Amino acid sequence: xxxxxxxxxxxxxxxxxxxxxxxxxxxxxxxxxxxxxxxxxxxxxxxxxxxxxxxxxxxxxxxxxxxxxxxxxxxxxxxxxxxxxxxxxxxxxxxxxxxxxxxxxxxxxxxxxxxxxxxxxxxxxxxxxxxxxxxxxxxxxxxxxxxxxxxxxxxxxxxxxxxxxxxxxxxxxxxxxxxxxxxxxxxxxxxxxxxxxxxxxxxxxxxxxxxxxxxxxxxxxxxxxxxxxxxxxxxxxxxxxxxxxxxxxxxxxxxxxxxxxxxxxxxxxxxxxxxxxxxxxxxxxxxxxxxxxxxxxxxxxxxxxxxxxxxxxxxxxxxxxxxxxxxxxxxxxxxxxxxxxxxxxxxxxxxxxxxxxxxxxxxxxxxxxxxxxxxxxxxxxxxxxxxxxxxxxxxxxxxxxxxxxxxxxxxxxxxxx
Numbered sequence: 001x002x003x004x005x006x007x008x009x010x011x012x013x014x015x016x017x018x019x020x021x022x023x024x025x026x027x028x029x030x031x032x033x034x035x036x037x038x039x040x041x042x043x044x045x046x047x048x049x050x051x052x053x054x055x056x057x058x059x060x061x062x063x064x065x066x067x068x069x070x071x072x073x074x075x076x077x078x079x080x081x082x083x084x085x086x087x088x089x090x091x092x093x094x095x096x097x098x099x100x101x102x103x104x105x106x107x108x109x110x111x112x113x114x115x116x117x118x119x120x121x122x123x124x125x126x127x128x129x130x131x132x133x134x135x136x137x138x139x140x141x142x143x144x145x146x147x148x149x150x151x152x153x154x155x156x157x158x159x160x161x162x163x164x165x166x167x168x169x170x171x172x173x174x175x176x177x178x179x180x181x182x183x184x185x186x187x188x189x190x191x192x193x194x195x196x197x198x199x200x201x202x203x204x205x206x207x208x209x210x211x212x213x214x215x216x217x218x219x220x221x222x223x224x225x226x227x228x229x230x231x232x233x234x235x236x237x238x239x240x241x242x243x244x245x246x247x248x249x250x251x252x253x254x255x256x257x258x259x260x261x262x263x264x265x266x267x268x269x270x271x272x273x274x275x276x277x278x279x280x281x282x283x284x285x286x287x288x289x290x291x292x293x294x295x296x297x298x299x300x301x302x303x304x305x306x307x308x309x310x311x312x313x314x315x316x317x318x319x320x321x322x323x324x325x326x327x328x329x330x331x332x333x334x335x336x337x338x339x340x341x342x343x344x345x346x347x348x349x350x351x352x353x354x355x356x357x358x359x360x361x362x363x364x365x366x367x368x369x370x371x372x373x374x375x376x377x378x379x380x381x382x383x384x385x386x387x388x389x390x391x392x393x394x395x396x397x398x399x400x401x402x403x404x405x406x407x408x409x410x411x412x413x414x415x416x417x
Contacts, residue, residue: 015192016174021232025173026198026205032228033208038215041068042075045153046204053129053154054085054119057139060146061112065105065164068214074103085123089116097284097406104409105361106281111141131155144190152203161206162186162193165213170196171245172217175234180245255364257355259290260414261332261343262371265379265395272401273328274392280360285394285405287414288332289367291324328391335382336372343370356417358410369414 012019038044043059045051058078062071077099082088088096093113100109118139122130130136136147144162151159162170167180170192178185198205216223222241224230235241263271273288275281325333336342355366374382379395386393394405398415401407 012195015195016176016234017232022195025196025229028228029208029212030201030204033204033211036215036226037208037211042072042079044207045156046207051154051156051203053150055079056150056154057115057119057136057142057146058088058112060149061108061115061141062103064108064146066103070103074100085116085119085129088113089120093283094406098404099406101284101406102409102412106284106408108141110277110282114140115142129155131157133159149206152206154203156203158197158199158202159206160190160194160197160202161209162190163210165217166193166209168219168245169209169213169217169229172222172235172241173229173233175238175240175244177244177246179248181248185246253359253363255366257292257366258368259292259343259370260356260367260411261288261290262369262414263288263332263343263382264371264373265376266373268397269395270398270401271332271382272394272396272405273326276326279326281408283406284408285401286408286411288329289325290329290333290370292368327389328386328393331385331389331391332382335385339378341372341374343372354417356410356413358413365410367410367414369417 012022015022039047041059043055045056059071059075062075062078078088081095081099082091091113096109096113097106100106100112103109119129122128122135130139133144133147133151136142136150137144142150145166148159148161149163151157152161153159167189170176170189171180174192176185176188176192178188180186180189196205212227212229216227220242224233224236224241227233227236230236233241235244261271271288272285275284275286277283355368358365358367383393383395394401396405402412402415
């Protein structure tokens with residue numbers, strides 16, 4: 001069994017296990033990891049004498065709320081194009097965004113690009129990456145757990161992680177029944193993580209904890225019979241593994257409804273807008289969107305004796321209008337109204353608008369593709385209006401947009417619709 005020096009500064013009377021269980025946690029886990037863990041992930045540093053914090057930082061940001069299998073091709077592409085932090089810092093945002101497109105949670109990409117510039121400044125000043133936990137936490141998008149992972153795995157120094165996988169393992173092993181979204185429970189989990197993390201080889205321990213949560217102690221159907229911690233796992237003893245972690249029941253996600261406008265010229269080029277830096281899909285490219293207000297009941301008009309649902313006019317509600325339309329979309333919306341132009345549904349049937357559902361963190365978004373073909377003169381007028389307001393836009397075909405722009409997954413769904 002691996003012999004390690006435990007971090008035993010905390011009083012064991014505050015935890016739900018004996019000192020013996022606490023002290024044997026890391027050795028048991030590491031013995032399991034040596035035999036059964038993953039040792040071929042491209043960002044792993046535990047088998048090298050010269051760890052690379054850039055690789056660990058990049059992977060940790062990508063792995064936030066994203067599975068390994070999803071991250072692997074994105075990581076490979078990033079490393080091919082941006083093999084060093086200096087390459088990433090020097091890159092244009094559009095290139096970074098295009099590499100990230102489809103990975104989701106796009107604020108991570110913004111922070112990654114900003115963080116690369118910050119890291120280059122540190123390296124230029126000191127000759128090396130940050131060497132302390134506080135130094136890494138000063139980098140955009142790097143929280144305590146990410147900083148701990150970089151310290152432990154990217155620098156081979158002492159570092160503690162307490163991400164989602166770790167929280168799941170610990171709440172089950174110690175039967176911590178507090179709501180993990182509450183600060184008191186977070187504090188308790190960090191204290192336990194610090195107590196269990198060995199002073200030496202904390203990077204190896206961090207990787208083992210990640211593997212435990214990802215491969216054995218999974219959200220549903222945990223493989224308890226294969227777990228090296230099952231003998232003193234309190235949740236397992238009670239047959240209540242999936243009762244942990246405890247989390248306040250989420251309220252149902254609200255729904256948001258928008259039309260996605262494919263404004264097209266004779267050459268099949270479509271209007272694309274770069275999203276504002278803040279907000280959803282910051283810095284990425286999108287079709288112009290038109291917000292549709294939904295209320296209890298339906299607004300109905302009669303067209304040739306057929307009842308059709310009609311989007312409600314939101315201009316009467318200025319607060320909603322300002323909140324839901326970007327500046328570019330407001331300009332386009334007003335221009336369409338002035339010219340009495342209406343985008344037509346792209347669905348195959350008259351009564352089925354066939355919206356595309358796209359779920360984000362806080363709401364479900366229903367996007368209905370609508371096409372509008374305009375002539376060369378109208379393209380020039382609309383382009384001049386957008387340019388006068390310093391809007392960043394391009395006219396590109398669907399294929400060229402996919403090949404050259406950073407498009408969120410929702411836009412790819414629409415153009416492949």
